[in-house]
Amino acid sequence: MAAFGTGASRPLQGRGGSGFRFTLYAVLSVIIMYLDQRGHYLEQVRYVLQAAAYPIQLLVSSPPAAWHWLKDSFQTREALAAENARLRAAARDLELRTMRYEALARENGELRGLKEALPPVADRWLAAEIVTVQVNGLRQRLLLNRGAVNGVFKGQAVLDDRGLIGQTTHVGPWSAEVILITDPEHAVPVRIDRTGLRTIAVGAGDTSTLALPYLPANADVKSGDLLVTSGLGGVFPEGYPVARVTEVRRDAVQPLAQIRAAPLAHIDTDSEVMLVWFRADHPAAPTTAVLSSTRPDAVSELKNGNPAIQPQAAPRKPPKPAASPPPASPPASPPAAAAPAAAPGTPPAATPAGEP
């Protein structure tokens, strides 16, 4: 204790001093919390803090990274040759399939009556390494080694080679945080591939389970059904595989079915993921809805309701029916007109599925 010298053992100038400072910092924290929660005003601050945090995150992830590097550099020649052969075969396989794909895409375009086949919806993609993984029942996040300098933006879709993984939540200059689709706070708008039924898949808190909490008990869904993104919600484009239904339980008392699904992406074994940019003008591109609905906390919005979306759903009748004929009512003020158009793209899109 003596090590701290006189500086530490001198009494503080009265107890009021520390109380005042605590009040100051407490008020500051509350203001920060309010700004961050309500207005998302602190993106710049987050950006700087994310940059400051990145070296520590790299440091923390270095022991496993070093171990992988060691393991890789001591691999035998035979193992490498075998892997090479396997990859070559896989590449040939994929090339064959792509050939077929081109033909199919053209045929599809012709069937749709389009002049030429559409370009793929994914414009470009970028491989990113996972720096750290944070997976527990409350929070499931990844940290990727790509950030704003690589063009990564907030709310970008993240995939692996099998399916959807999540979306970026906070983007720093050299790093980006990804919320997994299995995070309890994440919801992804999906479509059942077999029937076209739209609903929402919510993270269940472990890396191998999604829940479909909003389907009625008589919905046509069964174990083994493939879930693909529905393209609503403004983040993910349409048609990417998400999960496969593993369990459907119908309780006679409950109006809603209890459905579980397993994500197709290998969330717990991946070491590299893909950040994807999409063509905005493509029909399968995510519909750009009201921006607030693309936030990962859309679930809490479902519970509390979003005042920007709900009141405008039913257009009001004009006050004087005789004075203004119907054409006068649709062009209301621009924000009011935009809201009903955007409503299908928001999480409440589950309602069509909710009412049998």
Added chain:
Amino acid sequence: MTADSRGRMLLSALVALVLTVLPLPWWADMLRPQFLVLMVLYWSVNAPRTGGIALGFFAGLMLDVFQGPVLGEHALALSLAAYIFVREHQRIRSKPAFQQALIVFAALIAYEVVLFAIDGWTGHPVTSLTRWVHTLTGALIWPPAAAVLAYGAGRRA
């Protein structure tokens, strides 16, 4: 003197932060004490003028970046814990290690209650009991952790 102890403080904060965010298997993650909180408490008692509430605030802000749903959440909770310890630092410092551990336990409970309340208010309620486990392990590890910090401080001074 001040610059030196500030350096030591920052070093220990860095080490505590690394220990806090180090990825661990789930059972170890559940048992892991909040090293950063213990570090803040230690400096609040032993160097209330250099560290104290400001240290708690900035350490908490860093914690928010790593694992907070809302910026400012850990900052508030840690400022509170630091304030209690700065205010009572003379009384706490004179207590034997066992009693200190009990006080730390109470402070960690207060810290977690603040987090619990804010989690609920901001719409990320986490009601599982595992979130309280670290208060116990933190209190248990307090005597050795404080000894390590005191040893490191004493040797280099």
